[in-house]
Amino acid sequence: MKAIVVRPPTPGAELKEVPDPSLVSGTVKVRMLENGVCGTDREVAAGRLITARPPPGRDWMVLGHEALGVVEELGEGAVGLREGDLVMPINRRGCGQCVNCRIGRPDHCETGMFRENGITELDGFMSQFLVEQPRYLVRVPENVRDVAILAQPLSDLVKSVDELLHVQSRLHFPCEDGTLECRKALITGTGPIGVLVSMLLRTMGMKVYAANRREPKEVEKAIFSEVGVEYYNSASGYGDLYKAVGGMDVVFDTTGRADVIQQLLPLLRNNAFLAFFGFSSEGSMNLTSLEIQRLIFKGAALVGLANGQKPHFERALWHLASWKTVWPGAVRRLITREVKVDDFEQVRKVLERKEEGEIKIKLLW
Amino acid sequence: MKAIVVRPPTPGAELKEVPDPSLVSGTVKVRMLENGVCGTDREVAAGRLITARPPPGRDWMVLGHEALGVVEELGEGAVGLREGDLVMPINRRGCGQCVNCRIGRPDHCETGMFRENGITELDGFMSQFLVEQPRYLVRVPENVRDVAILAQPLSDLVKSVDELLHVQSRLHFPCEDGTLECRKALITGTGPIGVLVSMLLRTMGMKVYAANRREPKEVEKAIFSEVGVEYYNSASGYGDLYKAVGGMDVVFDTTGRADVIQQLLPLLRNNAFLAFFGFSSEGSMNLTSLEIQRLIFKGAALVGLANGQKPHFERALWHLASWKTVWPGAVRRLITREVKVDDFEQVRKVLERKEEGEIKIKLLW
Amino acid sequence: MKAIVVRPPTPGAELKEVPDPSLVSGTVKVRMLENGVCGTDREVAAGRLITARPPPGRDWMVLGHEALGVVEELGEGAVGLREGDLVMPINRRGCGQCVNCRIGRPDHCETGMFRENGITELDGFMSQFLVEQPRYLVRVPENVRDVAILAQPLSDLVKSVDELLHVQSRLHFPCEDGTLECRKALITGTGPIGVLVSMLLRTMGMKVYAANRREPKEVEKAIFSEVGVEYYNSASGYGDLYKAVGGMDVVFDTTGRADVIQQLLPLLRNNAFLAFFGFSSEGSMNLTSLEIQRLIFKGAALVGLANGQKPHFERALWHLASWKTVWPGAVRRLITREVKVDDFEQVRKVLERKEEGEIKIKLLW
Amino acid sequence: MKAIVVRPPTPGAELKEVPDPSLVSGTVKVRMLENGVCGTDREVAAGRLITARPPPGRDWMVLGHEALGVVEELGEGAVGLREGDLVMPINRRGCGQCVNCRIGRPDHCETGMFRENGITELDGFMSQFLVEQPRYLVRVPENVRDVAILAQPLSDLVKSVDELLHVQSRLHFPCEDGTLECRKALITGTGPIGVLVSMLLRTMGMKVYAANRREPKEVEKAIFSEVGVEYYNSASGYGDLYKAVGGMDVVFDTTGRADVIQQLLPLLRNNAFLAFFGFSSEGSMNLTSLEIQRLIFKGAALVGLANGQKPHFERALWHLASWKTVWPGAVRRLITREVKVDDFEQVRKVLERKEEGEIKIKLLW
Incomplete structure (x- = not known):
């Protein structure tokens, strides 16, 4: 599959073929619809973020931690999602050791040994497909789809x-x-x-x-x-x-x-x-x-203060839903540009510097 | 002004002229747009609710505790609202004595000496006009107007x-x-x-x-x-x-x-x-x-459990706003009928019994 | 070692020899000083408590869930306690499955599959020795020893x-x-x-x-x-x-x-x-x-409401300490009698019925 | 009555006669037993504390905010205390305006217009007598009397x-x-x-x-x-x-x-x-x-963090009571010296500088 790949601390990002992730038991396959770009992505792509490092044993990783996709296939025993569900992946995985990580709150990880997609030791989400356990995927209501990408920073x-x-x-x-x-x-x-x-x-x-x-x-x-x-x-x-x-x-x-x-x-x-x-x-x-x-x-x-977890993603989506009703103009203005991933020259520019007047830029697959 | 008047424990409700409330310092005048009807209104109108009693010194009171209106005039020194603001009145007033009432939470009144509009010792909201202090009025976003009446029960x-x-x-x-x-x-x-x-x-x-x-x-x-x-x-x-x-x-x-x-x-x-x-x-x-x-x-x-206060009204409105986006069909179905107050025969029927399939009925002024 | 043994639902309690528990890695051996007797013990001994059942594969168990002892020997790798420390065992063990049990709060066990010493599937504490992990033992200040047995019900x-x-x-x-x-x-x-x-x-x-x-x-x-x-x-x-x-x-x-x-x-x-x-x-x-x-x-x-856990035992001991200072007479009166375990006829009577004027009876080893 | 008087920002403290406070309706008269001395007292006495100022219209005030006394007389309508009760006065009075002060929590005063005895606009407690409303007095258990003075800082x-x-x-x-x-x-x-x-x-x-x-x-x-x-x-x-x-x-x-x-x-x-x-x-x-x-x-x-209120005084006393039982030697060592007020030369020294090895010094009336 295609993916936007970085090699921190070497600067630069490229669109290249990487192996498809395999759908194992208990996971689902998500086809990516769009990614958001944020300042952290730019820091990673520039090789400036100290905490950026690929998964162990590799010198590259997929960039990105803001994503919206659609469930395309369910692995054996995967529960809680159906084909066609819109989903967003959450982007921090607990250390598995401290109490807070074990109760689903790695935002308060005590060991600091958590991992973050597209930043620390885990592939990010700027790829055609994603394979993930349902517990790390947040269902997105169809009617919030246009601005759902904002739910990650929110x-x-x-x-x-x-x-x-x-x-x-x-x-x-x-x-x-x-x-x-x-x-x-x-x-x-x-x-x-x-x-x-x-x-x-x-x-x-x-x-x-x-x-x-x-x-x-x-x-x-x-x-x-x-x-x-x-x-x-x-x-x-x-x-x-x-x-x-x-x-x-x-x-x-x-x-x-x-x-x-x-x-x-x-x-x-x-x-x-x-x-x-x-x-x-x-x-x-x-x-x-x-x-x-x-x-x-x-x-x-x-x-x-830092890092929202699954319950915060869910509530972020409800806030976006309410804002679409109450402040429709403001919400519409939050997405300042959309860029197709295939137009990678544009993507590269987007990853290099913040645009004048930019609030949130979406990359479309 | 016109108002729907009850005389508990005598059964019955009538549309009649009552004196206009006077706009005193620190209050605003609200022109009523609509009222909601709930089971409690029917109990009051039927003379069956034990806690129903008119303000001291009167044998009648205005019915109703679900209301949506528009600010028409500001009394001297009234702050926090502007002419044209959509507003809903909250419907319980604290006892003024216990700690919970004094911190704006008469839902936890300790003395039980609180008063409720349209139920206990205070005129309700089924009238052409209402005069109220801004602190008892909740601003309603324009785009939630169609279902805002639900914010009271919600x-x-x-x-x-x-x-x-x-x-x-x-x-x-x-x-x-x-x-x-x-x-x-x-x-x-x-x-x-x-x-x-x-x-x-x-x-x-x-x-x-x-x-x-x-x-x-x-x-x-x-x-x-x-x-x-x-x-x-x-x-x-x-x-x-x-x-x-x-x-x-x-x-x-x-x-x-x-x-x-x-x-x-x-x-x-x-x-x-x-x-x-x-x-x-x-x-x-x-x-x-x-x-x-x-x-x-x-x-x-x-x-x-009982009784929401001003912060709960505000959050109820946000929920309605989010539901309009996520569950538009369901929200639309919540208002099952609208009746004009002037068609008082219809209003009387509405106040007498719940309709087949009724969820919420609005009375329009 | 000697122990007070019951065979629910068969009524009766006897003092008999049972195998010594073995000191395994990470545990400590506690020599019992005294046990408290409560109504639940009497219900178990009478064969009347529905939830009373011995550990799987046995028709008997040691009675008792109120205990005070002294650490006599430390198993390999046992940390947090020293020989000579006064300790009390806590008397409920989590199901190991639900979130609440896994965070040390089996008082809110969700599955109901917790076990209780001397009641459900675990030997109780009325025995000469006890082998336990330090995490289930509460250190007791020397100066509270005389009334510490009350910390379990407290x-x-x-x-x-x-x-x-x-x-x-x-x-x-x-x-x-x-x-x-x-x-x-x-x-x-x-x-x-x-x-x-x-x-x-x-x-x-x-x-x-x-x-x-x-x-x-x-x-x-x-x-x-x-x-x-x-x-x-x-x-x-x-x-x-x-x-x-x-x-x-x-x-x-x-x-x-x-x-x-x-x-x-x-x-x-x-x-x-x-x-x-x-x-x-x-x-x-x-x-x-x-x-x-x-x-x-x-x-x-x-x-x-039911069941205190380790933090509540610790705080119970602090309360007893403060009461010894402020209400010394009242605290002294809480222990209404002491009975030697070897005088088993007396123990049997104590286990059969509550005495006139009894508050708490101690059994001494 | 005699009192230790300061005139901030003028340095110095003196023992002098001041008018007896009058026992008005709803108050009680407390005979002082002892005062504690803390670093703040020294700052006030040295004229260095910026927030130190006498009550309006006066150039002097009584020093001290740590005190233990005994109720000697009850004013008309004073409830909750009896003659002979040991009491401690709390030392901050709310602004009377903000919500937190009005619910008894001037430790979170929002206006900053609270007053403090012996520091800001209120006489302190280093005087033979004190007249106070019961709501500002904390009952002290007789058996904690020896170390109760520590309850203020605690x-x-x-x-x-x-x-x-x-x-x-x-x-x-x-x-x-x-x-x-x-x-x-x-x-x-x-x-x-x-x-x-x-x-x-x-x-x-x-x-x-x-x-x-x-x-x-x-x-x-x-x-x-x-x-x-x-x-x-x-x-x-x-x-x-x-x-x-x-x-x-x-x-x-x-x-x-x-x-x-x-x-x-x-x-x-x-x-x-x-x-x-x-x-x-x-x-x-x-x-x-x-x-x-x-x-x-x-x-x-x-x-x-700063400032405890009445509930914290009460709990401080319970802690002292428990520590007397569990750590009797440590508690005894906390009071490092007692000085009679009449030996004012000694008092003056105590107010001038901290002694070597000092933890808490008591002044005895």
Whole structure:
């Protein structure tokens, strides 16, 4: 079968023939319909991601961890799926040792010995076919098919917002009317993660501010306006935002930049939650003991968040379904381009750099 | 303005002129678009509901607790809403004394001195206009308008399923893959409540069985088939169901009949949750100490569930939005008839008895 | 070694020689110091307990599930314990299949295929020696040795009160000062379970009422007075209690009698929790649909509670330690008699019937 | 009455006559028995604590927030206490505005407008008498009197460990046997806070390491040996500890030094919890974006913790009671000196600097 293959840490990606996976007992064969491309794929293809390594004994692996396919054949004893079902594979496999992995929650793997498709020791999903156990496949409702590819990044955020709300239930977090409408959240960064988490926190009822260090693009204006998110240009810091609307109950950083995060600390209200979500290799922050003391006075919680699992994929799909009804224009704008895999020159460009105005690009098989 | 007026415990309902409510500071005026009719309205109109009583000093009150309207005018200082916003009023007001009411959760009122619109001491919503504080109004997305009226009964179920999942987290309730797909739920009764809770538990991922003591109607067949619920005819008890699929992790009774509930106890698996939700005045059960002992061995939880609040209304609307995308046919079938209020003869019939095949009837203003 | 042997369902218990258990890799050998006797032991010895059966392939088993011993020898590779450590064995072993058993919580076993020492398919602890894996042994602080035997029944209650508080966190259960001092609990039955749970709920800060259908015995008067529990004679029902102090937030039944439980239902306040804990073979209750409806209006939770695990044993020991300081007289009174195993005629009597004024009897090796 | 009076930010403390507080309706009069001295008192007395300020309209206030007294007189309508009851006052009063303060949890005050006795706008407890509402007084069991003064600092830690365990329940935190015995905690700093939190985490069952940048003092050796805590000399960093025992599930910093905290980050295991508890004005840390990324990969939670409320005082007293039984020597060593208030020269010294080997010093009235 054809597959997009990488050889980390050697840069580059190619479309080539690889052996078909074999349908063994208890597995199903999935014909790929489309893949999503994200920043991590680009880091892997560029040979820059430290955790990227092929399966043991090989110098290559299939790229990709966002995928949508259709069940084409059932192996002996495979249960829970039927031919023709739309499915998405989940992309982390537990270490098999720690308690959290053994209860289906490798997002909290304790050993760090989990594997990730298309990243660490497991083939990814950018191939014509996939063979997988049903427990790692999520059924996708037919009517969500057009945007289902977003469920993979969204699953990470569903899990993250779950964790945020769980941590915040250390206090009485709901407002006086029982909702979260009095709670204010600031999202830094307006890439796909920033946009999706804005939509998710709006769905929870919070007031949401999304910040980037420039004027908003047209697509951002359109989405944020429909969804009810206020855009803030943070080119000259966050002081004006603080003056205008006060401190934040939630700050969700998707930039990963320590220098940005340092600017965010003064915005934290008492009991605030600061999510570390994004990765960056640039920037640093300096924290004095006095600033730590302020975090104590505030009772702030700073938490590193990552990786959704099967229950989060399922709920991500329900969110996408609801957004299609409530915010149809915004949802439509989230898929900014589709590229056919066979047009591999285009694919190569897509894997090399983020496009102007890109939110999510789909590769079609 | 016109309103549908009742005089409990005197039976009967009439369409008559009542004084317009006055727009005071901090409130908004809502023009009614439609009302939903439920079994409780019929009990009130028939003078049979014990808890039904008009506001102090009056022998009449406006009926109705399911409503959708549009904001027409804002009183001085009213914040959080704009003219033209679609809104639904929530229908229970706290006692103002206990901790739970004071934190916006009169669904857990401790004194029992809460009031309910159209039922206990507060005018209901079947009137041309409504004046209300924004904190008791839930914004409704425009694209959910057609089925938004269902958010009131659904809010009760969102809250109930929340409570169910909270209680069950006394154990490790998720399956080995982190989802709830291995969990089985039986719903008894296939009225609007039974149908809506089936959809909700399917949304949570559970396997759902819905039972009634007869063959399913066409509308039920259509809905359950689309939603993936298995219908079970319980006319000769639940033995065949147990033989076929084993015990249940969740039993959600909407019949309120003690004799039905008695039949359900043997179906409870270890750690099962039995929800008491429905009301009935007929039937009784006999429990021996040995049967209590079995509930202990099983670690069963039997919980009385009722009343959703503002956060549950909001989430009910999101569920309806997602169902419109995923199960469009089923959602469309939930509204079985629309009747114009001005055709009061029809309204009277609707208030007198449930129609054959009725799920939800809307009254249009 | 010597052991107290039973042959359910044949009645009777005898002191006889049985083979010494062999110290295999990863286990430790424990020399028994003492055993506690409880009602279940008597039911097993009388051949009346349905779940009592010897290990497969045998018609006899060692009785007993309350034990305190000292580590005498460590098998190869046994970690976590040293010679001379005081230890208590926990008395339920998981099914090895369901998720809850695999995470160390067979108190929520889903299959029901767990085993219990001295009851179901596993030898009990009334023997000179015991060989066990460290994971099933709880270290006992030297200074709690005199009352440690109570940690087994108390562990069941620690777990039960955990579950109670977890279930009640479905609402805002703490009082306005953050404590539980405004919450009222009624305990029915004043056997060892009734006394221990009274002490535990007092420790949580609640107002506690303990009821029995007679005047209190001297030992009960002394304990309840020191602990701050109000005794109530329920010989003529619970009406006077209700009149005097109003409804209850928690009712913890240790009688297991359905007829008693029926009398308790009207005492439940809104949001109340009713614990089913005790076993009885006599009595029954009749519940109408209207009474179910009242449970719904109240939002009552009725939950079957049983079995503490290792974390609950550990916490039971800490409670006993604290009670020795705060309520030294009451704690001393909990052990009502000590009997030497070699005086087997006395042991036989102890196993045949509960003594007048008995709370806990120890058998000494 | 006599009181120890401060005039922040002017340094110094004096014993002087101040007006007796008047017993108004609903309050009780408490005769002081003893006060505890902590580092914060010294900061206030030295005029260095920024948040220290007298009640409005005054330039002086009574110092002290650790106190034990006896109820001497009941004001009209005061309920819940009797003359002769031993009591401790809690030392933070809510803002009266935010939801958390209104439900008795000003430890999560949202406005920051709470007040603290002896620190911010409220007289402290170093005075002969105190007049207070019963809701702010915690009953102390007679048999815990000797060490009850420790319940104030311990209450902060009970609340902190509650929060820690709550946050960690974002994952499956218990070990395979349901306990916390596999979890490792490192405490930095071995002052009273470090010692008390070590004891608390041992009570929870964790493996505990306590670190300071020097060899342990005799009193520390004695306490840690009895309690089962391993002491670690961190003078040359934490590398040797990591090599010897691996990463930590919990790091609880009581030093407040940013430079120390920076050294601790590499010790965090996956899913680890880092508690910010101590205050310091010296030191700083530098964090690169890559180090933030590691916190994300680890899923670390960094949380600022402070302030126990009434329920935490109550539980602190139960812990002290249990420790008196289990670790009697260690508990006895926690009170390192008693000083009579009338010997004010000694008191002044105590308020000026921490003594060599000091854990907790009591002032006796």
